[in-house]
Amino acid sequence: MSVTEVSNDITDAFPLRRGWQRDLIGVGIIIIAAIAGYFLFPNNLALLTRIIAILLLVLSLDLVTGYCGVATLGHAALFGAGAYAAGIAAVTFGMTEPLSMVAIGALAGAVAGLVSGVVILRGHGLAQLVLSIAVIHLFHEAANKASAYTGGSDGLSGIAPDPILGLFAFDLWGRTAYVFGILLLVIIFAVLRILVRSPFGMLCRGIRQDPVRVSAMGASVKASLIKMYVISGAVAGVGGAFNAVSTQVVGLDSLSFTNSAEALVMLVLGGTGSLYGAFVGTIVFVWFEDIVSAANPFHWLTIVGALLIAVVLFAPKGLYGTAVTLVERYGRGRK
Amino acid sequence: MKKLILAAAAAVLISGAAYADVIKIGVVGPISGPFAIQGKNFKAGIDAYIATHGDKIGEDTIEILYRDVPQADPAQAKALAQELVVKEGVQYLAGFYFTPDAMAVTPLLQQANVPLVVMNAATSAIVTKSPYVVRTSFTTWQTSAPMAKIARERGIEKAITVVSDYGPGVDAENAFKSTFEKEGGSVVESIRMPLSTNDFSPVMQRVRNSGAQAVFAFLPSGPTTLGFVKAYNENGLKDAGIQFLAPGDLTQESDLPAIGDSAVGILTTFHYSLAHDSPENRAFVEAAQKAIGNPAELSFPSVGAYDGMHVIYKMIEATGGEQDAQKAVDAVKGLSWESPRGPVSIDPETRHITQNIYLREVAKRDDGTYYNKEIKTFEKQPDPGLAAAK
Amino acid sequence: MSAIFQVDRLKKSFGGLDVTRDVSLSMEKGDRIALIGPNGAGKTTFVNLVTGHLRPNSGRVLMGGEDISRFNPMKRVRAGLVRSFQVTRVFAEMTPEEHVALAILQREGKSGRMAGSYHALPEVMRETRAILETLNLVALAGIPVSEIAYGQQRLLEIALAMALRPKVLLLDEPAAGVPHSDTYLIENALKQLPDDLAVLMIEHDMDLVFRFAKRVIVLAAGEIIFDGSPRDVTQDARVREAYLGSYAHASSAA
């Protein structure tokens, strides 16, 4: 076996471009789906916009749960921090320019990510879960107490963002909010795909699979995880801020345990550790909830519960993860 | 392309207004989740109204669309309201159990040309957020303040307040405290408990040690009130003669069978008791119990919904089915009618309902059921909360 | 020539039980040392003490004269002290190529980079390829580790160690769990380690020990009872008594 053959083997066995192609296709699908959504459901843009905000939270959760293996039921703390920061900036300090609101949200989310990361990463397994629960309750209670700024349980209303770039005002149909959301989503998704393919992303995947091995390589597990938490916080913060901008209101629910748990359910439903799973899980869950709760609001909870059980039984890696496995198995079978 | 869509959407909206013989009303409330019983009450009140008044107003037929917001979630509430307006073309928004949800929707109203009839959410400020908001329920200020007068009348000098630590709880505390002190009493201590409190024994010990003659309490209606009232009895406060005072949320009829004997003797002030003695109320209760299925589940949000429907019917009559929020709201300003709860009217200034507030005592009927017995009436009470905020 | 690695009177006890008693040793560049001893002799404790996973009661560890006793495990790795694991620790879902590339990036301080990919770094790709070639792992470069044979996972452990370019390498039973027929793979891999690297290998497979080591240290009951050439170890009375038993006769006969 000559050296040239060997290197050919490597590129064949692991073609470096295939991953990038898949991402380009992914971004393409998002854009096409977004355009299709705009024209097919022109009256459902509020729902689609809401999905985008939640999706940013679930993507952010995937960074720490899917890529780093951190189990958390308190991730809404990061989302809510972004939402409240953007809302307070607009209401109290008069910063109503949407782009700067989103930037403020990202910053606040990152800070919240740092704080909760430091606390949550102290524990492992169950202890970690409990720390995350404690964190979300503390954030929630803090927002409830600071009612002078947050509006407490009445919610923070009166957020009136300016037109984007002074041109596009937020309208009743939610078109501006939708397009703005899609742009944010595409940018963040592209950045995150770059991040998870980067050496740092690879390191984090390593940490999830075997932290001891990573530290035996001389890398700091804790520092890497906290870094990832801060990034995750920024993403969730953008989601929260976008939610504040598009709905013009922030409620205590955005900092709630329920919100955190739902995000986790959506992520696991779609499949962890690929970012694509976050898309599938969020869209399926919210869309399912919307349809079922409109069709039969009195029993939808039972139906959603049955869906979750069915997913565990028949698609244990989540919808996306299981689909990928099936496709791969099929592909290999054909070879 | 974009223009085309815009035009098409506008056309749909306009045509919806001009030729509709079906007028859609979007109702947002907690239909599932921990507060599902209150959503059920909305539906019961609405169904009762339609059952007794028909679903036709002139040529037009009423259609109700329900949307579910299980817990306070303003973003979700707003998205659903937006969807109701844009996609379903509703001409009226109604319902709203939680204040933040109602607040979230107010910015939409002007652009959507849709009035909002609040059937429960009880924070005073909601009506100030948009000129298109009308409220047919009550405010916590409205139902709590009279209790302070009762307390003074009954010779109580020192009282303690115990409330859940969230918006309505704080409202109740402020309403009681300011009125009570104005009347010459003193509030020795004000305790705010987290909403998640399960064990009220420690709180009761503090109440006992405070030396107050009465405790004024506010908790959201639901499971915690049961534990609270029981703790009041079990810690010997009742025996020590410390009077229990509260707005009627604590003794809502659907919780009474569970609270049972522990509640007997509790004094509450509220805008509505199922036991209100009038022909209007008897007819209403009969229809609403039929609508809700299980009579034991009927409670106060149903009357807010029932009167809300009355207001919407009047709005539709006034506009002849045209979509004109301003005209609709103007038509009900100053409207007065005989509600199941007693005589009521819409304050033209605040668009909030002016109504009687009743002092009630929980009592036991001969058949073993419990009810809120009305023993005193404060007539034509406006909402003092808005004035207090100024 | 000064010692690259020194352990100075290391002591560790767990609740009154001395597991490591006054262990001292020093290594120089290019050393090939085998650390052997019967079960429970304290070999793994020794490795954990040296790598910083356990804190000794007393004693020091020095790298190139510098006291690294207070370093945490991570800093020790960065100082050039690298270990492999007795039971393979690899990332099940990642490919050998990714493993080696990650180790190289980490060594170069580039593992924190948040953009780009190692594919775009020619020097990393070249070195990765070279290491995989050395260890004959090229054919498996793109397959998730969970799907390759255990013996090859052991090779990957060695590949990772090589990629970190340590000054001192502690190999904890590199042939453990590998079928005897495949031990030669490991042995060949060990031959590819750089000449100036100091290697301390813990191993049970005596054939491998005798072929690999220029020097053998025997640990028994937490104490070094022998430190010398492989030829002498079989002759040492204390070692025979403590440990080797019939195997010593067999191998001396061979």
Add this chain to the structure above:
Amino acid sequence: MQVFFSIAVDALAYGMVLFVISIGLSVTMGLMRVVNLAHGAFAMIGGYIASYAARDLGLAYGFAVILAVVGTIIIAIPLERFLYRRIYGAPELTQVLMTIGITFCVIGIANYVFGPTLKTIPLPAELQGPVNLGFRSIAAHKIFAIGCGIAVALGLWYLIERTSFGVKLRASVDNTAMAAALGVRTKIVYAASFALAVGLAAFGGVIGAELLPVEPYYALRYMVTFLVVVSVGGAGSIPGALIACLLLGAIDTTGRYLVPEYGEFFFYLAVIAIVWIFPRGLLGRAK
């Protein structure tokens, strides 16, 4: 001093109620390694059965309790057979998804069958009303709950540490394959311990109903509390859970007495502090 005793009595009562309700979860989570978020759902089912038996059928309280425990176990057996058995040993997140799904279904069904109103379980006359302790009074049912807590703690400890079932259970959990090789029928052992956990949940649901009243959202409302208590104690440790319940009960009660406004902060900061110092829980078994 009186304040101190007063708080201590409340803390003990609250802690014991928490213990009775949560201990079943410690069994599933610590011994069977299943993150069972549906624990509250089983407690709620127990509460509903007892309420139905005592209030609607007019049966005696003791009989209602037994009926609740047995009935809940009967309901749980098919769930174990068809659902839980699929997630033994699965990743935590999968278990979370499955058990949340079960919880949602139970809530939906309870809402449908029993309606959204509160359900009470009428107490026998002896357990009603306050008991005077001299310096204050305490509800009789709280004293009863304290007794139940002690009985459950002792019984469980005996069962797990002293009986052959306990030996088999611990063996099956530590090494299923080895236990099976030694002739332990691990599936039966798992099913039995699941039944035990569910029975305890139902028992706790009934005993604690005075403090945590039964309604459809019971299953989610108190889930966090159960999870926190068990984890702080160290999943799988009976004494650990007991200490955690008493400790958290004391912290919670003291917080609510002294600084009710900041009760929530007080409680969760304490939880963080405890987990920070004992990352495995107070008496957690090392994995």
